Amino acid sequence: MSFPDVFKALSDPVRREILTLLKQQGKMPAGEIAAEFELSNATISYHLSMLRKADLVFETRYQKYIYYEINTSVFESIAMWILQFRE
Incomplete structure (x- = not known):
């Protein structure tokens, strides 16, 4: 985990929404995550890769699906x- 990567990932509202979705729903396949947004699959894939890079999500492959969890x-x-930093 790198703090710059984490804060960069958290700076985007779509990535924050993905994290909220995963918190509420639990483990989800990429296709179901994409279905929740009016964005292309490629865009969602990019956001998921940024979340993975920051270690904010785990990726699990099962058969032909990739599942994500927070x-x-x-x-x-x-x-x-x-x-x-608090007093």
């Missing part, structure tokens, strides 16, 4: 880092 440990690490 990686909460990254959020825990970020929260701990931020909390060190």
